Amino acid sequence: DAMVIQNPRYQVTQFGKPVTLSCSQTLNHNVMYWYQQKSSQAPKLLFHYYDKDFNNEADTPDNFQSRRPNTSFCFLDIRSPGLGDAAMYLCATSGLRLGGGAYEQYFGPGTRLTVT
């Protein structure tokens, strides 16, 4: 089945130790997104790619970086994780147009990051 895959599903890192989360997709969608979802909070968009064009949300901390080496893969790098960065990180893609012009977003299962 075509899908969005995230690895690892669970990641534990130490305070200040860089960590990389990965996302891959078999849907061949142009757009990939990274969201941060803290406990009992709404998913918050960090950034997105349209092909190789990177778009950062204005309030995304500089600590968060991303790479998209090809259509299928996208990485989220957290350079110096703090305790406040503990969250579920969701990767999504979009490409199928719905009626009225919207796009359906397809989400991966998420990576739960713990910072010790």
Added chain:
Amino acid sequence: QKEVEQDPGPLSVPEGAIVSLNCTYSNSAFQYFMWYRQYSRKGPELLMYTYSSGNKEDGRFTAQVDKSSKYISLFIRDSQPSDSATYLCAMSAYVNTGFQKLVFGTGTRLLVSP
């Protein structure tokens, strides 16, 4: 004030009940309205989508949008234990080529007991 408000629940109902889930929003520019369902340890999946105002029905699910009140609802008829999940509303004001910024609610956790 958050752009999108949603009661986190949990909402507990017996099997067969009619469930009503709601969101309010403050941005009058929103015109794309979605409901995502998220099972435990899974990513959200699109359940219902409505463009602008009105109702949309799909099986046991009905989505309603009232733009004049800035209020959207999801109704689930004949609820089943398999409907137990977190339901997130999401909305958007615009669409660029391939990209759409969604603003999510916090999600309402629904528990349907047999």
